[in-house]
Amino acid sequence: MNTIISLLTGLADSMVRAFRHTSTLAAMKLLTAVLSVRLNLDVNKHNAQRLYEVEKQRLSGKRTSYRLDQLERKRKEVREVSCIRDVDVIPEIRATCMEEICSWIKTYPDAFLNDSYLKYIGWMLNDKQAEVRLKCLLGLQGIYSRKELVSRMDLFTNRFKDRIVSMPLDKDHEVAVQAMKLLMLMSQNCEDVLSAEDCEMLYQFVYTTHRPLAVAAGEFLYKRYLCLPTSCIFSFPSPTERQMKRNFCFDECGITSTRLHLLCSHK
Known part of the structure; x- marks a missing residue:
């Protein structure tokens, strides 16, 4: 293992692009596998502490702790590759x-x-290549979709929210669509993260000529507040929000606006 890690770490700094790419990918996957092993060891250690008598538990705990320490050292060595590359x-x-x-x-x-890793994702939201920005957005969707993780994202959210709000304007269509989907998750799982001004700007994307983005914006609009009772219209402080509520909400017969229906029914 030591030899492999040293080899991959060295090749990750190679002047040859093919070596850098392959060694970085291998190092990333290796660390992912190490994390999987560590999680299994954590579970085994926890089970041992519950199921075995005191003496066996103590001995088993020592052996497992030693392996955990070994894996932690390997993890620290390999993760340096991600910070460099x-x-x-x-x-x-x-x-x-x-x-x-x-x-x-x-x-x-x-x-x-924690911020030590989240900051890299935030920085790469400004990457000049759409492929990198897209990977960041897709990864953040997986994080913001889990409410148990969202509560620990406050610092990241406050720091990079404005950048994410601006990304539906991205020149790459797929990046723009995924940014809107991420904002929908943030709106659902992060209380008051989006201001009225943010939402007003995002609502306007239902009129965009790029259909996937218009559909995503329509879903954002619906999940943001169109699904609320019409009586809630006056709880929205912004005149623009109240007007859009009148234009798009359910009418007295319970029929939605034709525009919103067409947007959301042809994905």
Whole structure:
């Protein structure tokens, strides 16, 4: 294992692009596998502490703790690759790093759900390559979809929310669509994260000529407040929001606006 880690770490700094790409990918996948083993050991240790008598539990705990310490040292060595290669000139390498970091956060949040790793994702939201930005957005969707993780994302949300709100304007269509879907998750799971001004700007995307983005914006609009009773209209402080509520909400017969129906029925 030591030899493999040393080899991959060294090749990740190679001047040859093919070596950098392959070694970075291998190192990322290796760390993902190490995390899986560590999680299994954590579970086994917990079960041992509950099921075995005191003496056997103590001995088993020592052996497991030793293996956990070994894996932790390996994890620290390999994760240095992700911190170095997230600024690699090859976009595929940067995208791989972002994809794996997001995977680690979801798999082992106790170790990775902190600003030390989240900041790399936030920085790469400004990457010049759409592929990298897209990987960040897809990874963040997986994180923001889990309410138990969202409560620990306050610092990241406050720091990078404005950037995410601006991303439906991205020149890459797929990035724009996934940004809108991420904002929908943030709106659902993060209380008051989006201001009235943010929402007013996002609602306007239902009129865009790019249909997938218009559909995503229509879903955002519906889930944001159209599904609420019509009597709630006056709880919205913004005149624009109240007007859009009148234009798009259920009428007296319970029939939705034709425009919204057409948007959401042809995905």
